[in-house]
Amino acid sequence: xxxxxxxxxxxxxxxxxxxxxxxxxxVNAHKRASMKFLQMDATEMTFKDEYFSVALDKGTLDxxxxxxxxxxxxxxxxxxxxxKRTMR
Numbered sequence: 001x002x003x004x005x006x007x008x009x010x011x012x013x014x015x016x017x018x019x020x021x022x023x024x025x026x027v028n029a030h031k032r033a034s035m036k037f038l039q040m041d042a043t044e045m046t047f048k049d050e051y052f053s054v055a056l057d058k059g060t061l062d063x064x065x066x067x068x069x070x071x072x073x074x075x076x077x078x079x080x081x082x083x084k085r086t087m088r
Contacts, residue, residue: 043078
């Protein structure tokens with residue numbers, strides 16, 4: 001077995017909850033001081049176009065895709081459009 005460890009820098013995390021952001025800043029203040037934690041709506045991100053190289057979703061899609069209604073589909077589509085817009 002081969003284990004490859006990659007060390008990424010300049011990691012930006014977003015969450016819609018200010019409480020979650022505050023907690024993540026507190027938990028990571030010393031061990032991961034270079035990580036950014038920003039309160040932001042993933043369907044209306046304020047990053048410039050082509051700002052990121054990689055996007056990882058750790059549950060946002062599951063939280064958004066709660067049913068099969070047209071409104072939910074529209075929200076999920078806005079989310080994916082924002083991901084596409086901010087990717088290089």
